[in-house]
Amino acid sequence: MFGLTLGTGVISFLWNLLAAVIILIVGYIVISVIRGAVGRGLAKSKLDSTMHPFLIKCVSFVLWVFVILMVLQRMGVNTTSVVAVLGAAGVAVGLALQGALSNVAGGILILLNKPFKNGDEIEVTGAANATGVVDQIDIMGTKLHTLDNKIVTVPNGAITSSVVLNYTESGLRRVDHTFAVSGASDIEAVKAAILSAIQSEPIFVSEPGPVVGASGNAEGAIVFDAKAWVKTADYYAANYRMRESVAKAFGEAGISAPSIPVNVKNV
Numbered sequence: 454m455f456g457l458t459l460g461t462g463v464i465s466f467l468w469n470l471l472a473a474v475i476i477l478i479v480g481y482i483v484i485s486v487i488r489g490a491v492g493r494g495l496a497k498s499k500l501d502s503t504m505h506p507f508l509i510k511c512v513s514f515v516l517w518v519f520v521i522l523m524v525l526q527r528m529g530v531n532t533t534s535v536v537a538v539l540g541a542a543g544v545a546v547g548l549a550l551q552g553a554l555s556n557v558a559g560g561i562l563i564l565l566n567k568p569f570k571n572g573d574e575i576e577v578t579g580a581a582n583a584t585g586v587v588d589q590i591d592i593m594g595t596k597l598h599t600l601d602n603k604i605v606t607v608p609n610g611a612i613t614s615s616v617v618l619n620y621t622e623s624g625l626r627r628v629d630h631t632f633a634v635s636g637a638s639d640i641e642a643v644k645a646a647i648l649s650a651i652q653s654e655p656i657f658v659s660e661p662g663p664v665v666g667a668s669g670n671a672e673g674a675i676v677f678d679a680k681a682w683v684k685t686a687d688y689y690a691a692n693y694r695m696r697e698s699v700a701k702a703f704g705e706a707g708i709s710a711p712s713i714p715v716n717v718k719n720v
Contacts, residue, residue: 473524480520488513507560507592553593559609560592569619574685579615581607600689625658626688628681630695633674635709640667640675646706647679650698656691657681674711 491512495505569575569587575597576584583605585597595612597605620626634643644665651663663681670676679699683691703709 484516555610556593559613573621576618581611646702650702
């Protein structure tokens with residue numbers, strides 16, 4: 454009788470084990486099919502491609518949890534207690550990984566709201582204090598390269614909690630420079646020289662047009678502001694071009710510098 458009971462128990466165990474293996478195999482196939490379908494659906498959607506792998510992994514994780522719970526239930530394990538343990542563990546892990554989870558949430562917000570994209574030059578203010586061109590937007594952080602080609606990785610949580618300046622999105626940037634000339638200079642002649650210098654350079658766009666005007670006085674000097682628009686890609690080259698062209702125009706027009714050096718930034 455004992456042997457019969459033992460034999461029945463072994464057969465029952467083996468049958469449950471076989472059923473569990475079948476559930477695993479079928480679950481693997483179903484999850485693979487669903488992953489493929491989700492991937493194809495995301496490829497046709499307008500959602501940023503950077504987010505696709507993360508979403509596919511999330512779907513896979515949830516489905517595998519269901520499959521494993523089915524396997525455990527088939528093997529006679531009390532899944533209610535397992536779910537309770539998993540819930541408690543999830544809370545503990547969540548508390549331990551608060552920073553990481555905020556970065557993940559930040560990454561999702563960035564990918565959904567799209568305040569910038571790969572190739573944009575941005576500045577992240579606040580504690581992050583980073584400026585550069587966006588190379589890659591990941592779930593945890595955003596990778597930039599600076600103008601001197603340093604690689605900077607900014608946590609997404611820091612980005613979403615800061616003010617982000619996007620220098621690329623509008624397509625135009627304004628070049629601002631200040632010039633000091635002798636206090637005896639003719640204001641209209643100086644303005645005409647600066648405008649002529651800017652307008653002679655094709656790098657500056659004609660619309661919106663440049664703006665030039667006297668902005669202040671220093672000891673023995675008149676200070677002029679010059680503002681001109683350029684395409685975003687030409688911004689840094691245009692800064693040098695404006696200074697060089699205006700210096701040349703001043704020389705040709707006989708406009709002299711002030712006798713006492715002026716720190717135009719403080720005027």
